[in-house]
Amino acid sequence: MARQATRRSPRGAAMRPSTTPLSAGDASPAHGSIRRPRLKGRLRGYLKGHFQALFLSLGRVSRNPLSSMMTIAVIGIALALPAGLHVALKNVQGVSAGWDDAVQISLFLNQGIEDAAASRLVEQLSAMSTIEEVVHVTPQQALGEFRQYSGFGEALDVLDENPLPNVLLIRPTRAASEPLMVEPLLHELRNLPAVEMAQLDMEWLKRLYAIMAIGERGVLVLAVLLALAVLLIVGNTIRLAIQNRRDEIEVQKLIGATDAFIQRPFLYSGLWHGVLGAVMAWLLVTLSLWLLHGPVQRLSLLYNSNFSLGSLEPLAVLVVVAVGGLLGLLGASLAVGRHLRDIEPT
Amino acid sequence: MIHFENVGKRYAEGGEALSGINLQLDAGKMAFLTGHSGAGKSTMLKLIGLIERASYGQVIINGKNFSKLGRRHIPYVRRDIGIIFQNHKLLNDRTVFDNVALPLVIAGQPHRDIQRRVRASLDKVGLLDKERMLPLSLSGGEQQRVGIARAVVNKPPLLVADEPTGNLDPALSAEIMNLFAEFNQVGVTVLIASHDIDLISRMGKRVLVLEKGRLLDGDSADAPGEVQQ
Numbered sequence: 269m270a271r272q273a274t275r276r277s278p279r280g281a282a283m284r285p286s287t288t289p290l291s292a293g294d295a296s297p298a299h300g301s302i303r304r305p306r307l308k309g310r311l312r313g314y315l316k317g318h319f320q321a322l323f324l325s326l327g328r329v330s331r332n333p334l335s336s337m338m339t340i341a342v343i344g345i346a347l348a349l350p351a352g353l354h355v356a357l358k359n360v361q362g363v364s365a366g367w368d369d370a371v372q373i374s375l376f377l378n379q380g381i382e383d384a385a386a387s388r389l390v391e392q393l394s395a396m397s398t399i400e401e402v403v404h405v406t407p408q409q410a411l412g413e414f415r416q417y418s419g420f421g422e423a424l425d426v427l428d429e430n431p432l433p434n435v436l437l438i439r440p441t442r443a444a445s446e447p448l449m450v451e452p453l454l455h456e457l458r459n460l461p462a463v464e465m466a467q468l469d470m471e472w473l474k475r476l477y478a479i480m481a482i483g484e485r486g487v488l489v490l491a492v493l494l495a496l497a498v499l500l501i502v503g504n505t506i507r508l509a510i511q512n513r514r515d516e517i518e519v520q521k522l523i524g525a526t527d528a529f530i531q532r533p534f535l536y537s538g539l540w541h542g543v544l545g546a547v548m549a550w551l552l553v554t555l556s557l558w559l560l561h562g563p564v565q566r567l568s569l570l571y572n573s574n575f576s577l578g579s580l581e582p583l584a585v586l587v588v589v590a591v592g593g594l595l596g597l598l599g600a601s602l603a604v605g606r607h608l609r610d611i612e613p614t
Numbered sequence: 615m616i617h618f619e620n621v622g623k624r625y626a627e628g629g630e631a632l633s634g635i636n637l638q639l640d641a642g643k644m645a646f647l648t649g650h651s652g653a654g655k656s657t658m659l660k661l662i663g664l665i666e667r668a669s670y671g672q673v674i675i676n677g678k679n680f681s682k683l684g685r686r687h688i689p690y691v692r693r694d695i696g697i698i699f700q701n702h703k704l705l706n707d708r709t710v711f712d713n714v715a716l717p718l719v720i721a722g723q724p725h726r727d728i729q730r731r732v733r734a735s736l737d738k739v740g741l742l743d744k745e746r747m748l749p750l751s752l753s754g755g756e757q758q759r760v761g762i763a764r765a766v767v768n769k770p771p772l773l774v775a776d777e778p779t780g781n782l783d784p785a786l787s788a789e790i791m792n793l794f795a796e797f798n799q800v801g802v803t804v805l806i807a808s809h810d811i812d813l814i815s816r817m818g819k820r821v822l823v824l825e826k827g828r829l830l831d832g833d834s835a836d837a838p839g840e841v842q843q
Contacts, residue, residue, distance in 0.1 A: 320719075
């Protein structure tokens with residue numbers, strides 16, 4: 269075959285007006301003459317292909333606003349649940365963080381210890397670097413308080429002597445209040461010879477932290493389940509899109525499109541659904557927090573607190589969007605992998 | 615350009631669509647493939663377009679042996695074969711321009727080249743003024759010409775057409791055939807399946823006759839199955 273012997277500049281053909289409908293001209297196809305572009309050009313072409321697919325898929329998403337919005341809304345709700353629970357948990361943790369200050373150790377001294385010995389012990393303990401403050405409650409003070417608050421004052425008169433021990437109320441420093449730090453301190457105090465019993469008023473805090481740990485794990489489990497749901501939603505959406513474009517895919521395959529070329533718009537469509545769903549989730553969480561803001565403010569005032577509801581932090585928003593996009597891409601690639609190969613021209 | 619060596623095609627449903635086909639069509643030649651419907655014309659074109667694979671024998675197109683071709687290589691081979699379908703196979707939600715541009719977009723050609731080549735190709739088939747229209751707003755003959763423009767836009771060395779004049783009136787059919795002859799004159803190998811005997815005989819090209827899945831000896835120009843005029 270005479271390679272390109274008769275090929276002239278196709279530009280001339282493009283500019284010359286067509287005289288007869290089917291005139292012979294420069295545009296005649298000659299021997300396979302698609303020039304393979306250089307590496308840089310190929311790279312640019314590759315990136316251009318991706319950009320085209322990116323915007324082509326966005327165009328398709330926007331051309332079916334109703335069904336696209338439904339899918340995006342479902343994804344948004346699925347992502348908003350774990351994101352919202354995450355915010356709720358963060359807020360509970362924020363409230364309880366202040367309660368570490370409330371750690372207090374009660375030291376009950378041996379019965380019959382002398383006041384002077386008790387005072388020495390108070391001085392000794394106050395000097396410790398881990399202890400912020402020591403309050404000495406003498407048996408007389410304790411009895412007075414008991415008489416005043418318990419309502420058993422007359423019953424106490426029957427007793428020959430004061431049955432109450434010396435009590436030292438110890439507030440550790442902030443650093444020593446951490447659950448891990450306070451245990452050794454408690455142990456040390458308990459082993460003092462003058463001490464009958466040492467009690468940490470923190471059990472309830474431990475329980476609260478344990479409950480919050482369960483909450484955190486629960487949010488994680490829920491997040492994984494809902495991520496799976498998002499994967500399936502996107503997968504199904506893309507599967508339907510592939511079926512709707514069956515003819516187009518066939519034609520593309522017939523004229524030499526690679527699988528990569530054909531699947532690109534579908535993958536980007538999945539990405540768009542995921543990202544827009546994540547944005548929707550962010551809006552839903554923000555809206556919910558805005559609705560909760562007033563009542564929470566009132567409750568917090570009733571507790572004389574200046575607590576205010578925290579929102580989704582910027583990093584968390586980024587994470588939600590990234591996770592949404594990734595799930596969309598993954599769901600789409602699952603659908604594409606399963607269904608695109610089945611479509612072959614006949 | 616097209617080389618069949620003892621090629622056969624059996625279908626799972628039973629029946630042999632093609633059997634023992636031997637054919638040699640050199641580069642730069644033009645030939646017609648004719649025969650009754652069901653004689654295997656479409657099957658033969660499908661083998662050439664890699665839409666189906668031969669059950670036995672060797673199909674060698676443009677130097678590539680199809681029996682040894684992996685799935686991954688199929689798209690690249692198809693880019694060198696311009697196929698024209700009886701039912702056009704155009705994308706009806708895209709303009710004429712976009713339809714014709716598709717092979718170039720798929721091949722990743724630069725935007726500037728695409729504009730130029732699509733216009734040249736549309737000019738060749740006489741549809742330059744319809745590039746913004748949608749295929750369904752064109753007549754059957756015009757749609758067929760869009761299909762032809764798309765097939766030739768990336769200048770493949772081989773053009774294959776399946777009943778390109780199937781639904782056209784005689785005058786339009788002759789125009790389409792002349793168009794193919796023009797492509798052949800500039801070096802493109804052309805194979806056209808058609809049952810329009812009158813038109814074929816007027817073209818004066820090699821004619822391959824299929825009968826019940828057998829080529830009536832298509833090896834040489836003076837074989838009994840061929841009419842050389």
